[in-house]
Amino acid sequence: MSPRKQTAGAKTPVGPVRTVEPGHIFQMYRKMLEIRECEDQLNTAFSKNLFPGYIHSYLGQEACAVGVCSALRDDDYIVTTHRGRGHYLAKGMALTPMICEMFGKANGICGGRGGEMHAADPALGILGGNGIVGGGIPYATGAAYSAVLNGSDQVAVAFFGEGASNQGSFHEAMNLAAAWNLPLLFVCENNLYAEMTPFSASSRQVDVARRAEGYGIPGEVVDGNDVLAVYAAAEAAVARARSGAGPTLLELKTYRYGGHFQGDPCHYRTREEEAEWRARDPLIRLHAHILSQNLSSESELDSWREDQKAQVAAAIEVALSSPDPDPNEALSFVYAS
Ligand SMILES: Cc1ncc(C[n+]2csc(CCOP(=O)(O)OP(=O)(O)O)c2C)c(N)n1
Secondary structure, eight states: OOOOOOOOOOOOOSSOOOOOOHHHHHHHHHHHHHHHHHHHHHHHHHHTTOSOSOOOOOTTOHHHHHHHHTTSOTTSEEEOOTTOHHHHHHTTOOHHHHHHHHTTOTTSTTTTSSTTTOOOBGGGTBOOOOSSTTTHHHHHHHHHHHHHHHTOOOOEEEEEETTGGGSHHHHHHHHHHHHTTOSEEEEEEEOSEETTEEGGGTOSOSOGGGGGGGGTSOEEEEETTOHHHHHHHHHHHHHHHHTTOOOEEEEEEOOOSSOSSTTOOOTTSOHHHHHHHHTTOHHHHHHHHHHHTTSSOHHHHHHHHHHHHHHHHHHHHHHHTSOOOOGGGTTTTTSOO
């Protein structure tokens, strides 16, 4: 079955697009560069067998994590998936402890217990990745409910793929969040494939965002490769949630450059389709925007890339020379004392 054609073309974002300060645009660009370098270099390290487990690459989807997390406060919550490194970094997890966690090292952010799919940093509101498709969505709903119970104005974000939007957990959480008016963003990164299955083979509805209608909440399709469009949509949805107006579903149309996991030969999609999406690369687009607006120079942008490249390389060096966890500590934190 061939996938139904889907374009990155987006409808109007949830809210008005306002001018974003150059300093904020630079932050977003540098964060996307950091994620891209991190994904590139971790792919290479994994292919050399330098660390165990899996790599589910986030290459190509950088604008989604950065656009949404740029609209959040430090004390807001996020819950992510098996493809969560971009979200960890975008929400502020430090690079070196994050990479050490991927390598399963004692100085990883979770002491090497989380690995690729289960890193967390509650102090930054990062409540964790999740290896169960759709499993994180109810956690984020609970986090949003805790904000209501605590009388705070925090919001929570559930990141997930379009495959997860076919899980019962997505529908149950959306119904509850709508009925209880929870401060929650459902952020679906629609990268067209769940493992090897095109969305058209598992859903007659092309736009996940339209599922919001059934629960009485706003749903918007956004160009997930345009970080400024993602940021504008997220900012409006966060403001809605914080003001007590309830949840929003954002569907970010995007594409993963790599396979489902490192080593996937991608027989289920065409090289032409891959090239079409690479032409809409989120970093190239923001780079072009920065230059066309005369916000910065080509040489400065190059120097930022080199800087991020060096920082990621240095973090990988730290991970390679870091100790493994003490086997005697394997059961720590499993049981409450
Ligand atoms: C409940 C459950 N079913 C199946 C799997 C196997 N699995 C892992 S990732 C994945 C695809 C998920 O697709 P999507 O939600 O679109 O996220 P993406 O991988 O595209 O980021 C599947 C089926 C799983 N981990 N959990």
